[in-house]
Amino acid sequence: MKRYSAFAIAREAFRNHMGWGRAWASPEPRKKYDVIIIGAGGHGLATAYYLGRNFGITNVAVLEKGWLGGGNTGRNTTIIRSNYLQDPSAAIYEKARGLYETLSQDLNYNVMFSPRGVMMLAQTQHEVRGYERTAHANALQGVKTEFIGPDKVKQLVPIINIDGPRYPVLGALWQARGGTARHDAVAWGYARACSNMGMHIIQKCEVTGVRQEAGKVVGVDTTRGAIDCDKLGMVVAGHAGHVAGMAGFRLPVESVALQALVSEPIKPCMDVVVMANTVHGYMSQSDKGEMVIGGGTDGYNNYTQRGGFHHIEETVRALVETFPMIARLKMLRQWGGIVDVTGDRSPIIGPTPLENCFINCGWGTGGFKSIPGSGWGFAELMAKGHSPLTEAFGLNRFYEGRFIDESVAAGVAH
Amino acid sequence: MLILTCPVCGVTGEETEFHGGGEAHLKRFGPGSGDTEFHGYLFTRENPKGVHFERWRHNNGCGKWFHAARCTMTLEIFGTYLAQTYEPPQHIKDAITAKRPGWKWREFS
Numbered sequence: 001m002k003r004y005s006a007f008a009i010a011r012e013a014f015r016n017h018m019g020w021g022r023a024w025a026s027p028e029p030r031k032k033y034d035v036i037i038i039g040a041g042g043h044g045l046a047t048a049y050y051l052g053r054n055f056g057i058t059n060v061a062v063l064e065k066g067w068l069g070g071g072n073t074g075r076n077t078t079i080i081r082s083n084y085l086q087d088p089s090a091a092i093y094e095k096a097r098g099l100y101e102t103l104s105q106d107l108n109y110n111v112m113f114s115p116r117g118v119m120m121l122a123q124t125q126h127e128v129r130g131y132e133r134t135a136h137a138n139a140l141q142g143v144k145t146e147f148i149g150p151d152k153v154k155q156l157v158p159i160i161n162i163d164g165p166r167y168p169v170l171g172a173l174w175q176a177r178g179g180t181a182r183h184d185a186v187a188w189g190y191a192r193a194c195s196n197m198g199m200h201i202i203q204k205c206e207v208t209g210v211r212q213e214a215g216k217v218v219g220v221d222t223t224r225g226a227i228d229c230d231k232l233g234m235v236v237a238g239h240a241g242h243v244a245g246m247a248g249f250r251l252p253v254e255s256v257a258l259q260a261l262v263s264e265p266i267k268p269c270m271d272v273v274v275m276a277n278t279v280h281g282y283m284s285q286s287d288k289g290e291m292v293i294g295g296g297t298d299g300y301n302n303y304t305q306r307g308g309f310h311h312i313e314e315t316v317r318a319l320v321e322t323f324p325m326i327a328r329l330k331m332l333r334q335w336g337g338i339v340d341v342t343g344d345r346s347p348i349i350g351p352t353p354l355e356n357c358f359i360n361c362g363w364g365t366g367g368f369k370s371i372p373g374s375g376w377g378f379a380e381l382m383a384k385g386h387s388p389l390t391e392a393f394g395l396n397r398f399y400e401g402r403f404i405d406e407s408v409a410a411g412v413a414h
Numbered sequence: 415m416l417i418l419t420c421p422v423c424g425v426t427g428e429e430t431e432f433h434g435g436g437e438a439h440l441k442r443f444g445p446g447s448g449d450t451e452f453h454g455y456l457f458t459r460e461n462p463k464g465v466h467f468e469r470w471r472h473n474n475g476c477g478k479w480f481h482a483a484r485c486t487m488t489l490e491i492f493g494t495y496l497a498q499t500y501e502p503p504q505h506i507k508d509a510i511t512a513k514r515p516g517w518k519w520r521e522f523s
Binding site for chain 1: 415416428429430433434436437449450453456457458459460461462463466468484486487488489
């Protein structure tokens with residue numbers, strides 16, 4: 001693999017850019033690997049990358065039924081933040097946010113991390129109290145956030161209508177080092193780094209069964225034949241329940257569709273990310289100038305990667321009230337992803353009833369922001385059997401009643 | 415957009431007229447039950463890729479709860495039926511097997 005650099009660009013400019021190689025290899029699967037990761041999305045690839053980088057485990061295959069980063073990694077609104085209320089959440093999301101800061105240098109791949117600031121609007125008194133509490137909690141957790149008043153909000157986002165008729169802006173929780181990144185580049189960057197370490201990324205290879213002997217995982221059946229492994233990691237988001245079913249256990253997870261949309265590109269008008277959780281919409285402007293808009297999930301189980309049109313209408317209607325100028329925008333594209341939602345809106349990262357089989361799922365509507373932290377913690381868990389980042393997120397927390405309740409903590413839009 | 419027919423009042427409407435209420439036919443456990451039973455009842459869900467039975471409420475209509483059989487892969491609705499039952503009536507099961515040969519009620523448990 002060639003290193004990407006200014007020098008490389010100059011060199012290629014002199015030979016008509018004929019020297020760029022493929023960013024990652026597409027090898028035939030071997031008969032056996034030390035570790036198999038199911039799912040080549042951001043989380044799966046990050047897990048593989050940190051297994052190699054932090055623990056020297058490079059005999060790894062990442063299996064993907066479709067194409068690399070074609071699931072939720074390519075279907076989100078690319079927001080990165082760590083202003084969560086509960087300690088375990090703040091720890092893993094802040095770890096992820098911190099890793100994003102230097103990810104382009106680590107991977108030698110420009111993931112276009114843009115720490116432009118994330119603002120969560122408080123539009124009811126209840127939200128003001130909630131976010132003030134979160135700001136205090138974040139101060140104790142070492143996550144830099146602050147509660148700002150409406151004047152500061154208007155100064156940071158001139159296009160906002162702070163005295164809306166129904167939901168005036170009373171303040172906001174502001175995380176100055178939150179932001180966005182190029183979602184595809186995160187998956188591609190990790191894939192390139194993994195491939196460079198000799199790992200196999202096998203696309204168009206759907207897992208059809210999990211093979212076990214005496215309560216231990218021994219391999220998987222795939223559409224490209226059986227592959228053995230010592231350890232198995234399931235990182236398949238919306239299909240977590242489906243894959244867990246192959247291994248013979250059920251999850252406290254339901255899969256629902258989450259939609260997003262972008263407008264036609266316009267001149268730069270908003271250089272922060274704004275989330276309005278009361279009216280339930282969030283918006284940022286992409287580098288191309290499109291307004292990227294997301295909302296809540298559809299209210300029923302769904303595996304179709306599309307949702308109801310009326311849901312888009314609700315999201316946009318809510319945002320038009322807060323941003324009157326977007327009323328005249330035409331919408332360009334809409335898409336949906338299948339998110340795996342748990343009862344407490346926190347992820348599940350831990351061992352499973354099947355020995356040597358680990359699961360990382362349940363990120364629900366907030367997976368993209370956590371990719372590096374999730375990979376870091378899950379790799380440590382798979383390599384060493386435990387990780388301080390992930391130990392609170394085990395599957396057993398539902399059985400034991402130790403929830404990490406972000407659903408009522410208002411730290412999360414869902 | 416889903417089109418549902420309320421089996422209580424007989425009105426057919428778009429999904430905005432209704433509200434989804436999650437998995438149907440859950441076996442409820444009360445005081446005196448074990449941790450495993452509570453865990454199953456409160457948290458584990460079938461979440462199938464395919465035929466799903468779920469509760470719906472006719473919010474902007476008669477206000478009654480009812481059950482629907484729906485495919486989570488195609489969003490096709492096989493039928494709706496009254497909620498006062500422990501398992502889907504035979505005509506719903508027949509409608510599903512006609513379109514999904516080999517499907518069996520509770521094959522997952």
